[in-house]
Amino acid sequence: MSVAPKTARSAAGGPADDRRALARCVADPAGFATAWGRRPLLASAAELPGLFDDLLDLEGVDELLSRRGLRTPFLRMAKDGAVVDSSRFTRPGGVGAAIGDQVDDTAVARLFAEGTTIVLQALHRLWPPIIEFAGALAGELGHPVQINAYITPAASRGFSAHYDIHDVFVLQLAGEKRWIVHEPVHEWPLRTQSWTQHRARVADAVATTEPTIDAVLRPGDALYLPRGFLHSAEALGDVAAHLTVGIHVVTRHALVEALLAEAEDVTELREALPVGLDLSAPGELGDDVATTIDLLVDRLRSVTPETVASRVERALAGSMRPAPIAPLAQVSAADAVHAGTRVRLRPGLEVRPVTSETGVELCLPGETVTLDASLEDAVAALLDDESCVVDALPGDPDAVRGLVRTLLVRGIVVPVGD
Secondary structure, three states: OEEOOOOEEOOOOOOOOOOOOHHHOOOOHHHHHHOOOOOOEEEOHHHOOOOOOOOOOHHHHHHHHHHOOOEOOOEEEEEOOEEOOHHHOEEOOOOOOOOOOEEOHHHHHHHHHOOOEEEEOOHHHOOHHHHHHHHHHHHHHOOOEEEEEEEEOOOOEOOOOEOOOOEEEEEEEEEEEEEEEEOOOOOOOOOOOOHHHHHHHHHHHHHHOOOOEEEEEOOOOEEEEOOOOEEEEEEEEEEEEEEEEEEOOOOHHHHHHHHHHHHHHOHHHHOOOOOOOOOOOHHHHHHHHHHHHHHHHHHHOOOOHHHHHHHHHHHHOOOOOOOOOOHHHHHHHHHOOOOOOEEEEOOOOEEEEEEOOOEEEEEEOOEEEEEEHHHHHHHHHHHHOOOEEHHHOOOOHHHHHHHHHHHHHOOOEEEOOO
């Protein structure tokens, strides 16, 4: 069995207009790679294609808080650097919806009036314009994306100085916020290396060093912060709101984890260490450590980039969902497949085709779909083209229509309107 040389990733789709997602966040998308992970970037509204109110505005925030049945953990609240216990802003939803962790809009209003910041979490799963934007940005960057919104009362601070374990874009929606940014005290932190592990160093750096950035963001402005950079923000004047676009970067450490997983099939590495093991006398491990290193080196020399990429891909499966589909419309389209039906690969879906003499496998996050070998050319055309008319696909027409029906029901392709 041979693995196709590339993974098909469908175009992730984007906002309602034709502005590319990254170009909405930075003034120079082409040169962004030089700053990626290394230095913050500021971009004013005048340097960017437009405001961000098509993604979310304050009316949308009120709708989410009052009419969408929002539950924890999709809402957090914080004041003066401390998270508010969720019991203070949740309650059961009433008849037919007695789940106890639903957002209490009255309690949220009271806490907000007292200076508490609202944090709407995982909007890339809740709010359609942000779902599309997150998918488009993840497609451009090649790294998973999450999006939260922070709504801060006038002249209030939600969180104290800290660093994030992911890169972020800050997109100012409304009001003004002063952002103060300092150099890292722990460069390129992993996801297990929270700022709280360096709390004293963070406090010292903020108190004793000059900020890298001290700027006020206004509607339409954007700020890029690589992970590890210390930052805090304070609303000025009226209510301020921004989106935090978290980029969960795939690191070389992820490659290390994939490489170590390849060592699981080395029998000698699974052997027990000696009876009477005494880790307080590490010198006794000298020979075992040397042997382990030799075994690892021998195994890793034979590992190919394709193998590592496949492991990382499987590890990331599910971290970013593909574009939403309409289940009823998908089944209806499958029932109505005809010669002129036009379909395309589902936006944002990762598909890795694997072929052999007996069949074609479509490897998807969490599952594999096996197809007849005679459909290989039709599958290749579906993965390579923006959209395809069913009867233009190579192969037996009846078999191809059956293929398209199967892929529609499985949510692998979606219908394209006229």
